[in-house]
Amino acid sequence: MSLLTRASVPLALATVCLFLVQATDAEAQRRRPRQSEGTEVTVQNRGQGALSFLYVAPVGEGAWGEDRLGSDTVARNRNFRFTIEGEQCRFDVRGVFENGREETRFGIDLCARPELVMNGRTQTTGADLQRQGPVALYLVRNRSGNTMQTLKLVSANGDESEDVLGSTTVETNSQYTGRFERNAGCVYDLVATFEGSSERTLRRRDLCANREVVFGTGGDDPAPRAGAEERRNEPDGQPPLAVTIQNRGAVAIQYLHIRPRGTNNWGPDRLGSDTVEARGTFQLSLPRRGCDYDVKVRFSNDREEVRNGVNLCTTPEFVVEGPALAPGRGERKQTASARPAQPAISQVAIINEGDRPIESLFISSSKISSWGEDLLGAERIQPGARYTARVERDDQCNYDLRIVYTGGREERRMRQNLCQRREVAFGGANAFRVDGGGPDNGRRVVFTNSGRGAVREVYLTPTNDTHWGDDRLGSELLPPRFRLEMRLPTEGGCRWDLKVVYEGGQNMEKRDQDLCATPEMAIGRAGRTGQVVSTGTGFYINDAGYILTNHHVIDGCATVAISRPGGARIPLRLIGADEGADLAVLRQENTTSTPLRLRTGAGPVVRGGERVVLVGYPARSQLGGVNVTEGIVSGLRGALGDQSRFQYTAPTQPGNSGGPVLDGSGSVVGVVVSQIDKISGERTAQNINFGIKLDLVRTFLAANNVQAAEGESGAALPTPDILQNADQSVLPLDCLE
Structure with a gap:
C-alpha cells in the first residue's frame, strides 16, 4: 500500500463519520420540531358528547397542570388545536366529557403523532397504573353516591397539596386518574369533599403499592393494619x-x-x-x-x-x-349504613341523528300498556342534538321508547335495557345499533339481522369452550335490519362458535368462525327464494295499475306480488314507500285497473260516528278469501293524539293491513293500519283500531307523483253491495323471500 493510500484511510473515515453525524442530525430535526416553532396538536372529539376539560402533561411532570380548554368546550365531531413548546415530545393526556366520563392516554409521542382522537372509551387500565418512572399514577373511584368536588393529598409529614381535581369534579360512579412524584414518598392521606356531605378522609394509603382507592358509601376508612393479611408487597419487593x-x-x-x-x-x-x-x-x-x-x-x-x-x-x-x-333471585349487597331503598333512577341520552326535530318523547315500562306523558313538554331535540331523560325504574330494566318527529313521523325502540344502555339513537346509522358491550380495547365484531323476524338470543364463545355461556343480547331483542356490535377480548383468539335463537324458537349454529378475517356477519333467518313470509291487503287507486298499501306490508320483501287462485302470482314494482307514514305505492305493469275513489267534497274527510266498512284479506290461510267487516268512526285522532290517524270499531285482523276503510257509499276515507301497539305487548284489540287519514295519503302520493282517482260520496249502500263493488279493486298481497 502506498503512502498516499494509507493516508487516505483516516481521511475517508473522518468524512464518512462527519456525513453520518450530519445525516443523523438532519433526521433528528425532521422528526422533532425546532423549539422556536413548537408543534401544533389537533384533538378530535369523536365521543358522544362535548369534551369539557383537557389536560396535557409531560410524562415527567408530577401534576396535570392547567386545563388546556380554559372556558371553551369541544363539541362532538369538532376539533381543538394547541401548541406544545420545547423539546419534550412524550405526554400524558386526560380528558373529561360533559357526562363526567374520564378518558386517558399515556406516553403519547405528540411530535410524531400530532393528531389525537378522543372517543370517550379509553380509560386507565391496570397496566397503565403499573408503569415505571419518576411519576406514578393512581386511580380514585367515587362510589359515594355524591359528586366529589375537591381532592387533596396530605403527605406523612403533613404537607398538603393543592386541589388535584383542578376545575373538574368527579361524578358518582366515575373515576379520576392522579399523578405524583415517587421521590416525594408514597404514603398519603386522601382528603375529599363531596356535594351535600362533609369532608371524607382515607388515611395512610400507600399509592405505590395499591394504585386504586375507592370512596364508598360508608364512613372514613381506617388505615390498613401493618402486617395484616392484605400485605401490599412480598419481602422480595415484587x-x-x-x-x-x-x-x-x-x-x-x-x-x-x-x-x-x-x-x-x-x-x-x-x-x-x-x-x-x-x-x-x-x-x-x-x-x-x-x-x-x-x-x-x-x-x-x-x-x-x-x-x-x-x-x-x-x-x-x-x-x-x-x-x-x-x-328475582338473590338480594343485592348493601353496606351497613345503606339508607332505605329509594326508586332507582336511570339516565338515558336520546340522540337525534335524523334530519328533523324530535318534538315528543315517551318512555314507559315494557310491562304496562300506557305510554304516559310526553317527557319533552315544550322542548325539542334538534338534529344532531341530545337530550338526557331521567327514568324512575320499577323492579325491572326493560323500557319502550317512542319519539315523534316534526311532521308526525314516529320511531320506536322496544324492550331497551336501561340498566345497561346509556344512549338510544333515533335516525341515522346508529338508530339500528344494539351495543353488546365488551372491553374497550377489544376487537369489534358486528352481527346484522338481515331476516324479517327478530333475533331473541345470541351466544358467542371461543371454540375451545364446552358451554355456550350467556345470551349476548341480555334482555333485548335484535329486530330486523338492526345490528349487534360488541368487542371481544383479544385473548379469546380468532375462532369462535356462534348460536342464534330466533323469536319463533328456531335456532342456527355456525361453528369455528374466523372473526378476525370476517368481523361482520349476517345472522338473519334464512328463507327459501320465493317463499311467502307474510301477507297483506292493497287496493287500486287509479286505472293505470297503481296500488296503495302499508309500508310494513312490503318492508324487507324480495318481491311483492298479487296472489291469484291456483297459486299464480303477479309481481309488482315498488314506486315509493314512507316508513313513518306507513304507506307504500306499487304498480302492476301493463294493465287497466278498476280503482276505488278517494272521497272528496266539503266538510271533514272523516266524521265521528259515521259508518265504515273494511274489505280485505285477513288470516288468508284460514279464511281463504275476501272478508268484510263494519263499524263506526269512534275517534278523530290516533294514539296519544296523533292527528294523522282516526279510530274505528270495525274488527281488524292481521292481513287487513293496507286495505281500504270505506264509507257507507263505498268511497275510501282511510287506509287500515294493523300493527303491534302498547297494549300488554299484543296486537291492538278489535274495538280500538286505527286508519290513516286521507290528508297524509294525498301528501304521500303527491311526493311520489302518483294521481289517485277521487270523487264525492254517493248514496248509502248495503254492505253486500259495497263488497261486490270493491271486489275487483281490493287485492291480496304476498311478501316473498
Whole structure:
C-alpha cells in the first residue's frame, strides 16, 4: 500500500463519520420540531358528547397542570388545536366529557403523532397504573353516591397539596386518574369533599403499592393494619398483580374472592361495597404470592362459579361468563349504613341523528300498556342534538321508547335495557345499533339481522369452550335490519362458535368462525327464494295499475306480488314507500285497473260516528278469501293524539293491513293500519283500531307523483253491495323471500 493510500484511510473515515453525524442530525430535526416553532396538536372529539376539560402533561411532570380548554368546550365531531413548546415530545393526556366520563392516554409521542382522537372509551387500565418512572399514577373511584368536588393529598409529614381535581369534579360512579412524584414518598392521606356531605378522609394509603382507592358509601376508612393479611408487597419487593375482572354475563357479580393456589382460606370479599354489573369490569391489585390463584365469584342470583389454578401473571384479564339472566333471585349487597331503598333512577341520552326535530318523547315500562306523558313538554331535540331523560325504574330494566318527529313521523325502540344502555339513537346509522358491550380495547365484531323476524338470543364463545355461556343480547331483542356490535377480548383468539335463537324458537349454529378475517356477519333467518313470509291487503287507486298499501306490508320483501287462485302470482314494482307514514305505492305493469275513489267534497274527510266498512284479506290461510267487516268512526285522532290517524270499531285482523276503510257509499276515507301497539305487548284489540287519514295519503302520493282517482260520496249502500263493488279493486298481497 502506498503512502498516499494509507493516508487516505483516516481521511475517508473522518468524512464518512462527519456525513453520518450530519445525516443523523438532519433526521433528528425532521422528526422533532425546532423549539422556536413548537408543534401544533389537533384533538378530535369523536365521543358522544362535548369534551369539557383537557389536560396535557409531560410524562415527567408530577401534576396535570392547567386545563388546556380554559372556558371553551369541544363539541362532538369538532376539533381543538394547541401548541406544545420545547423539546419534550412524550405526554400524558386526560380528558373529561360533559357526562363526567374520564378518558386517558399515556406516553403519547405528540411530535410524531400530532393528531389525537378522543372517543370517550379509553380509560386507565391496570397496566397503565403499573408503569415505571419518576411519576406514578393512581386511580380514585367515587362510589359515594355524591359528586366529589375537591381532592387533596396530605403527605406523612403533613404537607398538603393543592386541589388535584383542578376545575373538574368527579361524578358518582366515575373515576379520576392522579399523578405524583415517587421521590416525594408514597404514603398519603386522601382528603375529599363531596356535594351535600362533609369532608371524607382515607388515611395512610400507600399509592405505590395499591394504585386504586375507592370512596364508598360508608364512613372514613381506617388505615390498613401493618402486617395484616392484605400485605401490599412480598419481602422480595415484587410489585403487586394488577387484575381486571370482566363480567361477560347478564347478572351482576356481588362477591369476589381470590386466594393463592394451595391455601384453604378464601379471605375477604375483594369487591367491598362494590358490584361488577353485567358486562362491566373491575380492576384490583393483589399482593404477589406466586402466579397461580383460585378465583370464586358469587352472582346476584346466588349462583357461584369457581376456577382453580388460574395463572394471573399470564392472564391479567380474567373473564367471567356467568349465568343467564334470572331476575328475582338473590338480594343485592348493601353496606351497613345503606339508607332505605329509594326508586332507582336511570339516565338515558336520546340522540337525534335524523334530519328533523324530535318534538315528543315517551318512555314507559315494557310491562304496562300506557305510554304516559310526553317527557319533552315544550322542548325539542334538534338534529344532531341530545337530550338526557331521567327514568324512575320499577323492579325491572326493560323500557319502550317512542319519539315523534316534526311532521308526525314516529320511531320506536322496544324492550331497551336501561340498566345497561346509556344512549338510544333515533335516525341515522346508529338508530339500528344494539351495543353488546365488551372491553374497550377489544376487537369489534358486528352481527346484522338481515331476516324479517327478530333475533331473541345470541351466544358467542371461543371454540375451545364446552358451554355456550350467556345470551349476548341480555334482555333485548335484535329486530330486523338492526345490528349487534360488541368487542371481544383479544385473548379469546380468532375462532369462535356462534348460536342464534330466533323469536319463533328456531335456532342456527355456525361453528369455528374466523372473526378476525370476517368481523361482520349476517345472522338473519334464512328463507327459501320465493317463499311467502307474510301477507297483506292493497287496493287500486287509479286505472293505470297503481296500488296503495302499508309500508310494513312490503318492508324487507324480495318481491311483492298479487296472489291469484291456483297459486299464480303477479309481481309488482315498488314506486315509493314512507316508513313513518306507513304507506307504500306499487304498480302492476301493463294493465287497466278498476280503482276505488278517494272521497272528496266539503266538510271533514272523516266524521265521528259515521259508518265504515273494511274489505280485505285477513288470516288468508284460514279464511281463504275476501272478508268484510263494519263499524263506526269512534275517534278523530290516533294514539296519544296523533292527528294523522282516526279510530274505528270495525274488527281488524292481521292481513287487513293496507286495505281500504270505506264509507257507507263505498268511497275510501282511510287506509287500515294493523300493527303491534302498547297494549300488554299484543296486537291492538278489535274495538280500538286505527286508519290513516286521507290528508297524509294525498301528501304521500303527491311526493311520489302518483294521481289517485277521487270523487264525492254517493248514496248509502248495503254492505253486500259495497263488497261486490270493491271486489275487483281490493287485492291480496304476498311478501316473498
